[in-house]
Amino acid sequence: MPRVWEVPVHDSTRVRDARVAAEHAAAAASLDEPRTAVAALVATELATNLLKHAGGGRVLIDVVAPPVLAAGRDADPVVQIAAIDHGPGIADVAEALRDGFSTAGSLGAGLGTCRRIAGHFELHSVPGRGTVALARVGAALPRTGAGPDAPGLTAGVRAGGVNVPFGGAEYSGDAWAWVRSGDRVTLMLADGLGHGPEAALASTAAADALRASAGLPPAEALRRLDGALRGTRGAAVAVAQVDLRAGRLRFAGIGNVGARLCAAGVWRPLVSRPGIVGVHRPGTLREEEAVWGDDHLLILHSDGLPSRWTPPPETCRPCVDPAVTAAVTVRDASSPARPVRDDTAVAVLTSNPSDR
Template sequence: MARVWQVPVQDSTRVRDARVAAEGAAALAGLDEPRTAAVSLVATELATNLLKHAGGGLLLIDVVAPPALPGGAEEAGVVQIAAVDHGPGIADVAEALRDGFSTTRSLGAGLGTCRRIADDFGLHTVRGRGTVALARIGPVVPAHVRRQVAGARAGGVVVPFEGADFSGDAWAWARSGDRLTLMLADGLGHGPEASRASAAAVRELHRSAHLPPPELLRRLHTELAGTRGAAVALAQLETDANRLRFAGVGNIGARLLEGDTWRALLSRPGIVGVHRPTTLTETLLPWSADRLLILHSDGLPSRWVPPSDPELLAADPAVLAAVTVRDASSSASPVRDDTAVAVLAPNPPERP
């Protein structure tokens, strides 16, 4: 089961809780002492910023796959820290990201230093609506391996229901040859048994990422027999053919951005591992630089509105996922169930 640390930061005592949670995630990821120290510093700074700059917020910490799977290299888990708030936003982003600048007078490090020491850092802020700051830190990876990106990016966030340690929702992605498969699984109900079902789906994805979505769903149905079962959606990108294959069973939502239009992708009714449809069909779609896919569990309200901000759509996929969760809820009305959002996005244009 995937551990998720959810730290509401409403007073100064929770800053220490954020640091302890980050160190626990670093231990789970197998990070060495210097990288663990970096994780601890980033979590401390982001939590302190939430408290003093935004009047409080939420820190989500877990161990995730990297946003771009390296070709020919083993996947390495990285610690992801997302700071989410409904605060006033940042007035001067450039100044806030200046290395050493701190509006919090905490460690004198600030967002600029967080960006420098993290492997990946993303920030999205809107005046009057809030800010999402996200950092990932993993094992030291040689530069030539990090450059072997997969042809697309993926990212996501998971918010357990009522602060639980484990979520029944899980997302993952895996590569096999020219196929990149993104999965979102929602174990029936919530709590440890739901988490076991979604964890079993993640394990099978990594074993069977070479299969097309309908066949992979059949494998998942067999693997999840004996569990509570799960709703599962699979989006498989064939990078050589620039084609997206989608199939799902259960109530996982899927929205595909095509140019400036959002299109809903439909799954079949059922529960993987318990009741699978006799016929499993898939949707075939072209994939290009103006496409973007959002998968989400039913923890999001059914009438959530997809983002339209071009800057956000081009952001780190996990930042987009965190903003989606944030904007579909509020500090007064948090998520109503285990909630997961996963995003598949094209690689950004290469800088000259």
């Protein structure tokens, strides 16, 4: 059952908590000492920045699969560090990433340093709405300099997500995972009933079972998951699968997991059947099919997001890192005055621009 960390950062004492969380996540991802130090430094910088530039915010730390899964390669886990705020935003992102840039009278090495030392770093800011800074730190890069995002190792799509435990708990009852089998990539989001460790056991079992059914179509995968979750509390689960060669998306879901597909800026929901995976599976399970192309984007989310939430048109941007889109979604669907009332996970699947 993987840990997740949410560290609210509203005073300087919490910067240390963010660093310690990053060190724990690095241990969970089996990073070596130098890469652990990188994760700790990035978490420290991002938490410090929240205080300096945004009047506070929160740092989410998680161990995730890499955003691109290459066929035949084991998915080495990476530490994902996301700093989310509702601050004034950054008018000039490129300028803010320049080494030595500062607006708050600091040394200003922060964001430029993060971008240089993390394996992957993204900054997304909308003036007036806030900022998401997201870093991924994995094992040391191969000596060729080819990272997991390098062309030639890619899979046509990329996925990412964030997972926010309810009330700052150690475990989230939600889990998301993605797997690849040949031309088929499958994204799953599971919301274990209730929250806390028992809910996390159910959603973790769903993620494990998905990894064992990578090539199966969504409805068949859900049948396997239903068997795997017997004896747990059960979960709401949605499974979406892209066939890269056919350019098709297939979807099936049981229970209350939101699924929305956008193409060319237009969103439409994908519909799940009522039921609880592992407890009560509907007798028949119809798969929904749709075209999948480069301008498509899929969001799966648990009901930690408000039930009437619909993605704003600007969310439909396949060029943005999927984990950043997920973090922006969580940020914009909640506010300091309107905190979420359950575990919240959002997972996003997009095409991979480096393949084009």
